[in-house]
Amino acid sequence: MADGGVVQLGKDEELELGKEDAKLLETLSSQRKAKFAFGTTEDYLKMLERMKELEKKGEIIVHHVTDDYDPVGVRTLSGRVKKIPTRETWQHKSCGQCGHIPGYISAFYWIMSELGVSYVDDTNQTSCTAWNYYGSGTSNPVALSAVFLRNMHAAYERNAYPLIHCGTSYGDYKECRYLVVMNRDIRERVRAILKKVDRELVIPEELVHYSEWLHVMRQEVAARRKFDMSGVKVAVHAACHTYKLMAEDYTYDENILGGRRPAPTSSIALALGSQLLDYSNWYDCCGFGFRHILTEREIARSFAYFRKIRPIVRETHADVLITHDTGCVTTLDKSQVVPLAQGYRETIPVISDSQFAALAMGAHPFIVCQLQWHIADWKPLLAKMGIDWQAAYEEYKSYLDKVKGGMKPAFIRSPPRHLQPRPHTKAFRVDEPVMS
Amino acid sequence: MDSRYAAKLLSRLGEDGWHYGGLPGLQWEAENAREGDRKTMLQVVEELRNDVRFEEFYHACINCGNCTSMCPPFRLVDFEPRIVVQKVMHSKDEPELLYQMMDQYIWSCFQCYSCWEVCPAHNNPGGLVAILKEIAVRHGLQSTKKALEPYSKILYKIMTTGTQITPDMHTTIALFKDWGPHKAELAKDIRVERAAVPVESMAGVMDRSWRVEKDTMRELMVIQKEAGVVDAVSHTLKDVADMVDDTAKEAGAE
Numbered sequence: 001m002a003d004g005g006v007v008q009l010g011k012d013e014e015l016e017l018g019k020e021d022a023k024l025l026e027t028l029s030s031q032r033k034a035k036f037a038f039g040t041t042e043d044y045l046k047m048l049e050r051m052k053e054l055e056k057k058g059e060i061i062v063h064h065v066t067d068d069y070d071p072v073g074v075r076t077l078s079g080r081v082k083k084i085p086t087r088e089t090w091q092h093k094s095c096g097q098c099g100h101i102p103g104y105i106s107a108f109y110w111i112m113s114e115l116g117v118s119y120v121d122d123t124n125q126t127s128c129t130a131w132n133y134y135g136s137g138t139s140n141p142v143a144l145s146a147v148f149l150r151n152m153h154a155a156y157e158r159n160a161y162p163l164i165h166c167g168t169s170y171g172d173y174k175e176c177r178y179l180v181v182m183n184r185d186i187r188e189r190v191r192a193i194l195k196k197v198d199r200e201l202v203i204p205e206e207l208v209h210y211s212e213w214l215h216v217m218r219q220e221v222a223a224r225r226k227f228d229m230s231g232v233k234v235a236v237h238a239a240c241h242t243y244k245l246m247a248e249d250y251t252y253d254e255n256i257l258g259g260r261r262p263a264p265t266s267s268i269a270l271a272l273g274s275q276l277l278d279y280s281n282w283y284d285c286c287g288f289g290f291r292h293i294l295t296e297r298e299i300a301r302s303f304a305y306f307r308k309i310r311p312i313v314r315e316t317h318a319d320v321l322i323t324h325d326t327g328c329v330t331t332l333d334k335s336q337v338v339p340l341a342q343g344y345r346e347t348i349p350v351i352s353d354s355q356f357a358a359l360a361m362g363a364h365p366f367i368v369c370q371l372q373w374h375i376a377d378w379k380p381l382l383a384k385m386g387i388d389w390q391a392a393y394e395e396y397k398s399y400l401d402k403v404k405g406g407m408k409p410a411f412i413r414s415p416p417r418h419l420q421p422r423p424h425t426k427a428f429r430v431d432e433p434v435m436s
Numbered sequence: 437m438d439s440r441y442a443a444k445l446l447s448r449l450g451e452d453g454w455h456y457g458g459l460p461g462l463q464w465e466a467e468n469a470r471e472g473d474r475k476t477m478l479q480v481v482e483e484l485r486n487d488v489r490f491e492e493f494y495h496a497c498i499n500c501g502n503c504t505s506m507c508p509p510f511r512l513v514d515f516e517p518r519i520v521v522q523k524v525m526h527s528k529d530e531p532e533l534l535y536q537m538m539d540q541y542i543w544s545c546f547q548c549y550s551c552w553e554v555c556p557a558h559n560n561p562g563g564l565v566a567i568l569k570e571i572a573v574r575h576g577l578q579s580t581k582k583a584l585e586p587y588s589k590i591l592y593k594i595m596t597t598g599t600q601i602t603p604d605m606h607t608t609i610a611l612f613k614d615w616g617p618h619k620a621e622l623a624k625d626i627r628v629e630r631a632a633v634p635v636e637s638m639a640g641v642m643d644r645s646w647r648v649e650k651d652t653m654r655e656l657m658v659i660q661k662e663a664g665v666v667d668a669v670s671h672t673l674k675d676v677a678d679m680v681d682d683t684a685k686e687a688g689a690e
Contacts, residue, residue: 043492093637093645093646094645095594095598095599095600095601095602095645096600096601096645097645098599098637098638098645098646099599099600099601099602099603099605099644099645100601100603100605100606102630102633102635102638105635105638106633106634106635106638109635110634121635121636121637122637123637123646123647123648123649123652124649124651124652125598125646125648125652126597126598126599126648126652126653126655126656127594127598127599127600127645129594129595129598129656131590131594131600132591132594132595132665133566134547134566135547136569136573136583136584136587136591137566137568137569137570137571137572137573137580138570138573138584138591138595138665138668138669138672138673139570139663139665140570140663140664140665140668141488141489142663142664143659143660143663143664143665146659146662146663147598147656147659150655150656150659154652171549178492179488179489183488185488186488189663192662193658193659193662193663196658196662197655197658197659199655240548240549240550241548241549243553244548244549244550244552244553245549245552247552247553283506283550284508284550285508285546285548285550287508287546288546288548289508289509289546289547289548290546290547291543291583291587292546294586294587294590294611295583295586295587297614299509299512299513301614302512303508303509303511303512307508307511334612334614334615337614337615337616337618338614338616341616367632367634368634370633372622372629373622373629375615375616375618375619399632400625400628400629400632403628403631403632404628409631409632409633409634409639410634411634411635411636411639412634412635
């Protein structure tokens with residue numbers, strides 16, 4: 001528009017704009033849009049610019065999404081194009097996923113391995129520790145930012161791009177990055193702490209949630225589909241901390257739900273050929289509440305069941321509810337026990353998008369997808385997908401017996417990496433297979 | 437406090453405490469505000485307004501209630517993000533309003549940030565609550581102790597290992613009894629189930645979410661100490677802070 005020309009105002013109305021007027025109109029409308037679109041869009045884009053300036057001055061190192069990571073561009077709510085790395089990723093694991101829903105992560109690794117995509121699963125990682133921020137107020141911006149950047153530095157050393165599994169870590173890291181870039185005091189305090197643990201201030205150019213990775217890889221996933229998913233009805237719950245916390249940086253796509261809701265997870269359900277169904281309470285959270293899920297569970301459970309599970313089942317009659325965050329899978333799955341015991345009848349299996357995609361690709365429901373850790377009945381879903389769950393469960397029992405007898409599981413491994421750890425870093429000493 | 441000003445404030449308290457400062461509040465919260473230490477009240481306001489996040493999280497409230505309409509806890513308990521922002525807005529002139537909220541009220545927030553995304557003025561009520569929680573911990577308020585004590589072990593675990601909800605919680609006597617009979621079934625053979633997870637960093641690890649390296653935990657504890665987290669926690673949960681200190685010493689995180 002800034003070049004001027006004819007603008008269509010209505011059905012029969014046109015306006016011819018000169019170059020200067022067009023430029024002015026564009027500036028004004030972008031300012032208005034920035035204020036209107038939840039306010040922070042403009043600030044957020046400014047932060048990204050500021051990050052470039054700090055890099056230029058040598059104040060920070062930016063971990064760029066280079067071609068080594070084979071990036072794919074997506075649109076975010078801010079309208080900008082965000083680069084999603086597709087390989088050589090550093091898996092920033094989630095404490096809740098690994099602790100209570102292990103199939104979430106094993107399914108994801110299995111998918112990457114099947115697609116021949118290399119990754120790093122590092123034990124030199126902490127969680128974001130943001131549970132102690134959102135749940136209990138027992139942290140602060142300096143501590144959270146230092147934890148964020150020590151993990152990001154560990155990824156940088158390994159020459160692998162961070163891919164964040166947990167919605168809360170993803171949201172927290174977006175907040176921390178904003179503070180570190182825009183506030184000199186925080187930046188310098190964090191720098192001093194990082195120095196004490198022998199680390200530098202490395203900020204990722206993009207913060208990427210794993211659901212965005214699945215979104216951009218959905219056609220490759222779908223190409224390896226083993227089961228006909230056309231009869232499977234799916235409802236999706238998007239995690240609050242992925243798209244409400246620093247909302248402008250999450251992926252939207254005008255071809256997915258009209259671009260009015262986050263694209264990831266819905267997009268993988270659609271790509272796999274299943275039926276995506278809508279429901280009225282889509283914006284509601286899962287009821288997790290951090291502190292509530294531990295010590296005021298009657299509130300978390302009530303909300304999860306009466307605002308999510310029951311309306312979803314009644315309105316959609318879906319076969320499965322898929323989501324993309326730790327707390328959401330746990331809360332929505334486990335909150336069905338008490339209501340069912342009380343005589344309520346609505347129930348629906350709850351799994352992650354990674355488990356759903358892996359099942360469709362033929363992953364073992366118990367050895368890989370670890371469905372035995374989930375409570376709401378998943379048997380009807382597997383039957384509908386055409387998976388012989390009884391035979392699979394027998395296989396699993398025999399596998400367990402072998403593990404009990406001392407057999408080591410056949411671990412899911414990354415294909416060989418192309419990139420080496422960066423020289424002059426602690427990680428350079430790590431023995432890592434490198435593709436010749 | 438000026439006696440006329442005090443009388444003005446007190447006159448706003450209804451019999452049931454429901455009309456304090458023109459905004460709802462529970463009787464016991466109003467009592468708390470009346471009995472609260474004025475110096476602490478002013479300090480709380482100052483700490484909130486000086487926080488680096490404050491300018492990002494608070495602009496001006498037009499009382500539209502969008503935030504409340506989207507708030508999950510509002511549907512179940514006495515909590516409204518609109519009230520949070522309103523009390524923050526009036527906090528300079530009437531610090532009692534903010535102090536009143538520092539008790540149980542703020543702990544009802546789910547921190548889902550549904551309120552932030554829908555605010556036309558770009559306030560972040562959930563973010564303001566997060567700051568207030570930190571201040572409550574630093575000041576060791578009694579209600580904060582009550583809110584946090586039940587999960588001291590998790591706070592400790594996060595601060596020292598960087599992970600928390602772990603497979604060893606799947607025992608028949610531990611947390612989450614409301615997971616029903618399925619939990620008992622899983623608990624029977626939890627060690628074998630865990631050993632069979634086909635991811636090397638997780639297989640067999642019971643007391644952490646994954647196998648975290650010792651040096652990684654040491655770095656984390658250095659961060660917690662240097663950033664003042666352990667010190668802040670000591671005001672509310674001294675036992676937890678002491679345990680973190682001991683563990684940090686053992687790990688060489690001095």
